[in-house]
Amino acid sequence: MMDFLDRQHSVARLGYSRWMVPPAALAVHLCIGQVYAFSVFNKPMSQLIGITAPAPGDWSIPALGWIFSLAIVVLGLSAAFGGAWVERVGPRRAMFTAALLFGGGLVIASAGVALHQLWLVYLGYGVVGGCGLGIGYISPVSTLIKWFPDRPGLATGCAIMGFGGGALIGAPLAVSLMKHYSSAASTGVAPTMLTMGIIYLCFMMIGPAIVRVPARGWMPAGYVPPTSADEAKKMVTIHNVTADAAIKTRQFWLLWWVLCLNVTAGIGVLGQASLMIQEMFPLRFPHDTPVAVAASAAAAGGFVGLLSIFNMIGRISWASSSDYLGRKNTYAIFFSLGAVLYALVPWTGKTHNLALFIIFYLIILSMYGGGFATIPAYLKDIFGSIQVGAIHGRLLTAWAAAGVFGPVLVNYIRQFQLDRGVPKADAYSVTMYIMAVLLAIGFLCNFAMTPLHERHHAKLSEVEALA
Amino acid sequence: MQQQQSSGGSNTGLRVALAWAVVLIPLLWGVYNTILNVAKLFS
Structure with missing residues (x-):
């Protein structure tokens, strides 16, 4: 049913420009780079009950700090264990999966915040979202290197620049949304996470939509392979x-x-x-x-x-x-x-x-x-x-x-x-x-x-x- | 097999420009917001 995501259906046709691949990679990395801006949620999440100040029963900042740490550890583990799978299925399926996991992770985390269940936030953002981070991070690397054998540093630098830039988008976006959703009875964190999950899911789908793998044996014009x-x-x-x-x-x-x-x-x-x-x-x-x-x-x-x-x-x-x-x-x-x-x-x-x-x-x-x-x-x-x-x-x-x-x-x-x-x-x-x-x-x-x-x-x- | 991507003409160029615009606009928005904060360091 999802055959179009397979590597063999992702081979570039005549007329495809390799310069479509860096924006595909950026679409994924700009979203998953949001993890660096997760700390903007820490203070409002520590006041979900008290709203203006922490109240008895509110989550502590150290307990909330574990969400980021867990996401980074799961990123490392999923990249390590999922790397061979990403190579096998190709960038399209990998990016699609990363979008579902990362966007879905934010949606699960928003449910955790709404229900005041910290374990659900750990599971959603830390584990499910963390898997999306790991798969998403490595999904374009191999493809970029194959499209740009003459400039591999430039190509992978483009993608990984997006991960650094993701925090620059994620922080003001979260702050704006929390401001929009907050009220006398709510810090606005849960609807903000839900909205961001949906936005990131849609934006990350640009990656699988436009990424292609080069045909076997393809090389850029004028490229002389190393001897x-x-x-x-x-x-x-x-x-x-x-x-x-x-x-x-x-x-x-x-x-x-x-x-x-x-x-x-x-x-x-x-x-x-x-x-x-x-x-x-x-x-x-x-x-x-x-x-x-x-x-x-x-x-x-x-x-x-x-x-x-x-x-x-x-x-x-x-x-x-x-x-x-x-x-x-x-x-x-x-x-x-x-x-x-x-x-x-x-x-x-x-x-x-x-x-x-x-x-x-x-x-x-x-x-x-x-x-x-x-x-x-x-x-x-x-x-x-x-x-x-x-x-x-x-x-x-x-x-x-x-x-x-x-x-x-x-x-x-x-x-x-x-x-x-x-x-x-x-x-x-x-x-x-x-x-x-x-x-x-x-x-x-x-x-x-x-x-x-x-x-x-x-x-x-x-x-x-x-x- | 060489330069698979060369043909396609202006249509390909337009698609490439559109793809870059879609990712660079939010990035520039993020950089702009950050620079507003950076200004506080020098004020």
Whole structure:
């Protein structure tokens, strides 16, 4: 009945432009990127009974924080376990499924909010929506790489830029809808989630509607595939490796650490950026009167918004530059420049140099986004394109690990420093130095990357079966 | 097999432009809203 979703019915006909594929991918990623803006629901969801302030029986903020964490963990797991399925069924069915799961997850979560059943919100947004996140995240990667063998970084950067941009849409959309639906008796969260579920379900369907896979053997005009000479010189393979074989290689685990360390360094700071800038620059963000507190929080919110924009810009700019710089060189820049900037951040606080603090963090966050967006092309260079989506899915477990490790590192070290009597303005110094060390370790992991030994290469019969 | 996507002419170009517009308009709306917040940092 749903045959039109199959890979064989998705092959591009004459006249189809490959430039239709990035918007198809963006339609999915712009929606699932909403997960980064989920925190806008936290405060109103903690006041569902009290409406204007938390009341007995209302959900606590830590309990609500688990919704986001659960969604990210399930994203990693579903990408890891669903990657091979996505490769088999093709992008159309995968995007269609992701839309149903993510949109449906929001609808289930809205029912959980309406019935005041937190487990239903966990199940809806965290588990069902999280599966939609994982499947949706990897669904266009392999197809983009096959359409753009000449510019894989640009192509995957386009899609993954959408995931960064999703928060920029999701936050104001949720705020506007909650304002529209709220009343003296309701915070408006349940109808907002229901509306967003329907909007995202419809918008994500643009993906399966316009995405196509290239016909077998298709190549863009003028494209010269890499030769065995390029393989050694530029570390771009002409062979293919299956997902099962890839995870048994040293290179896969080096890249796992490359992604994990790059994400750990960025994600912890992203979550604490608002608090950090206020505590490191108390003169610029005063807290002496209620008006000053509100103004400082608004200005710090502006800083977080600026970070989100650079996170998004970094995804497309670094990933597309990596097509010229090479993936290994691009990550070498991320890790070396990132380590230096992190080590210098405490100095900006001590010298009250807010402008440099902001510039340093914008560069750091651009490289955080760039790390996400460049990794699919790096995988394609090392393992070939035949199962790059499935390999990418398995590598995303590094994101799930970093999603737990990064914030814990920043929060606990800050608290440890404060408990020892360190002033708030200096409480982040140790964390910054630890981040610099983590990035230095990432530099070494990236430096150790070498082309794969030929024993890992898939046999021609395996490639034929998977193509 | 080469350049499967080359033929189709202006009709293809229009479809591509429409597809990009559909995804870029909400993205630009989101960026615009974020920039309004960013302005508070510099005020």
